[in-house]
């Protein structure tokens with residue numbers, strides 16, 4: 001492992017041990033439940049939000065199609081809500097942004113004031129065929145750093161990027177078996193996201209800062225299902 005990466009991971013672990021409330025309570029997996037807003041409630045947002053509702057969190061689903069979000073929330077019971085993207089962004093202590101990459105500039109513009117300072121879990125992957133030029137730019141820049149530029153001030157953690165959404169709905173049945181590579185620059189945000197990754201059934205493995213986010217997408221060595229040990233081994237070979 002490269003010395004700079006080792007130092008980063010050590011610092012992140014140390015910071016996670018010294019978190020201020022409410023991050024410490026939330027990151028520890030104690031009884032406190034979180035309010036989560038999803039921006040996008042399709043395959044990924046709908047699946048992850050549903051698992052988090054089952055885990056006891058309160059979730060507000062949002063998209064540009066409120067009736068879909070209302071129907072989803074109605075199926076999940078009283079801890080599930082539906083709202084506009086602005087309502088969900090205001091509701092969530094933590095946000096899941098899970099939209100086609102081409103929608104991120106609009107989200108940054110429309111929700112920018114609400115995203116500033118918020119922990120944002122970013123599942124979004126750039127595909128030029130679907131998302132156009134913004135995807136080419138994001139791939140060139142590195143997708144973690146690109147998301148940070150499009151959602152300024154958000155405390156971004158990349159996670160859930162290269163595992164199919166149907167697996168995301170089943171992982172809690174065999175918790176911890178599969179690792180989830182995550183990347184982020186903000187230790188508190190990483191700790192909070194790690195808890196939510198565990199609630200979905202994966203063992204989070206911090207592979208580095210947002211610059212490492214470029215490896216958290218389909219088509220990289222970290223994509224697909226790996227044990228936590230395998231993820232650590234693969235990540236150590238990347239730069």
Ligand SMILES: NC(=O)c1ccc[n+]([C@@H]2O[C@H](COP(=O)([O-])OP(=O)(O)OC[C@H]3O[C@@H](n4cnc5c(N)ncnc54)[C@H](OP(=O)(O)O)[C@@H]3O)[C@@H](O)[C@H]2O)c1
Pocket residue numbers: 039040041042043044045046062063064065085098099100101103106107123124125126160161162163164165166
């Ligand atoms: N599918 C997978 O297995 C998988 C796995 C890992 C990562 N990903 C990535 O995660 C992201 C989401 O994937 P997905 O499969 O969940 O996509 P999806 O099923 O197409 O869902 C996208 C959601 O985003 C909403 N949306 C789109 N533009 C929006 C906007 N401007 N504001 C608010 N909501 C918006 C859509 O609803 P409306 O159109 O009604 O607004 C929909 O609810 C993508 O970037 C994808 O590449 C997918």
